[in-house]
Amino acid sequence: MQSLSQFLASGSTSESLQEVLSVTTQTCIEISNALKKGSLAGILGMAGNENVQGEEQKKLDVISNNMLKSALLASPVVRAIASEEEDDIVPAHTDGEYLIAFDPLDGSSNIDINSMVGTIFSIYHQTGTAPATEADFLQPGKNQAAAGYVLYGPSTMLVFTTGNGVSMFTLDVDKGEFVQTQPTVEVPKDTQEFAINMSNQRFWAAPMQSYVTDLISGKEGPREKNFNMRWVAAMVGDVHRILCRGGIFIYPWDNKDPSKPGKLRLMYEANPMGMLIEQAGGKAFTHTDRILDIQPEGIHQRVAVVLGAANEVDTCLSYK
Numbered sequence: 001m002q003s004l005s006q007f008l009a010s011g012s013t014s015e016s017l018q019e020v021l022s023v024t025t026q027t028c029i030e031i032s033n034a035l036k037k038g039s040l041a042g043i044l045g046m047a048g049n050e051n052v053q054g055e056e057q058k059k060l061d062v063i064s065n066n067m068l069k070s071a072l073l074a075s076p077v078v079r080a081i082a083s084e085e086e087d088d089i090v091p092a093h094t095d096g097e098y099l100i101a102f103d104p105l106d107g108s109s110n111i112d113i114n115s116m117v118g119t120i121f122s123i124y125h126q127t128g129t130a131p132a133t134e135a136d137f138l139q140p141g142k143n144q145a146a147a148g149y150v151l152y153g154p155s156t157m158l159v160f161t162t163g164n165g166v167s168m169f170t171l172d173v174d175k176g177e178f179v180q181t182q183p184t185v186e187v188p189k190d191t192q193e194f195a196i197n198m199s200n201q202r203f204w205a206a207p208m209q210s211y212v213t214d215l216i217s218g219k220e221g222p223r224e225k226n227f228n229m230r231w232v233a234a235m236v237g238d239v240h241r242i243l244c245r246g247g248i249f250i251y252p253w254d255n256k257d258p259s260k261p262g263k264l265r266l267m268y269e270a271n272p273m274g275m276l277i278e279q280a281g282g283k284a285f286t287h288t289d290r291i292l293d294i295q296p297e298g299i300h301q302r303v304a305v306v307l308g309a310a311n312e313v314d315t316c317l318s319y320k
């Protein structure tokens with residue numbers, strides 16, 4: 001089995017992109033090791049701060065953010081970073097070539113119950129002669145040079161794309177390196193499994209209410225088949241399941257909190273996952289637009305997300 005470094009060196013990935021991927025994934029191995037210690041290392045629980053989006057930070061949100069931030073800022077190929085846990089972008093090297101946006105710990109509410117969490121990253125190639133600014137990050141997701149995540153589950157897995165399909169790697173804990181365990185990934189076009197937080201049902205728009213009502217009506221309803229439901233409460237876990245066995249994941253628009261009509265972040269969650277899903281043959285939309293075409297207006301922008309099995313995404317969006 002190929003190690004990550006062998007895989008990267010054998011393809012067409014530039015040396016500088018290999019460096020960014022290597023720094024990011026090595027740091028994720030360190031995060032994985034920290035997570036394995038859990039309570040023993042005193043790293044669970046609240047940090048006592050809020051992030052820029054008004055969310056309570058867990059200690060591990062802060063720890064994983066600091067680990068990625070310091071490792072990436074030290075790399076000469078990095079031009080700047082943006083993180084869900086940082087108010088503003090952080091410029092690194094003016095002559096660096098890459099902008100990296102990341103969600104250092106996705107699924108924070110799972111940390112204290114020892115359930116799945118992950119790190120999601122999105123990489124853009126961008127050069128310039130002045131220090132990077134927020135405007136440099138405001139590019140549509142279709143410009144991503146690479147995107148991926150590390151899932152900290154029963155095993156630690158790396159899933160990423162550089163625009164030539166998706167491959168999966170598993171952490172060999174004895175060697176401390178990722179090895180390729182699945183060279184190609186394809187999301188089947190049809191599915192009988194959906195993921196949505198049903199507790200928000202009353203806050204959704206009418207078309208989403210109708211779509212989900214039809215799903216749960218099963219064989220006796222208009223869809224004439226039974227659907228199963230799963231919700232990991234960590235997008236990284238739900239998307240991983242879809243890449244492994246198919247399905248549709250939805251975090252729709254809702255009117256629960258008018259300041260957050262979509263919960264998921266465009267730059268740190270929707271764009272990287274959108275690229276992975278498209279590269280695996282699926283679709284990724286808001287209620288109206290292809291996610292990767294959205295021109296971002298701010299680094300912490302939130303969007304509605306409907307992604308996964310191509311035909312099921314089409315069916316969901318056909319409800320008006």
Ligand SMILES: O=P(O)(O)OC[C@H]1O[C@](O)(COP(=O)(O)O)[C@@H](O)[C@@H]1O
Pocket residue numbers: 084103105106107108109197233234235236251263
């Ligand atoms: O609280 P809910 O509605 O179950 O939301 C879960 C969603 O929120 C998120 O946890 C948000 O991510 P963070 O943990 O990075 O804030 C997604 O991963 C997940 O899909």
Ligand SMILES: [Mg+2]
Pocket residue numbers: 103105106107235269
């Ligand atoms: Mg997240």
Ligand SMILES: [Mg+2]
Pocket residue numbers: 061084103104105106107108
């Ligand atoms: Mg997070």
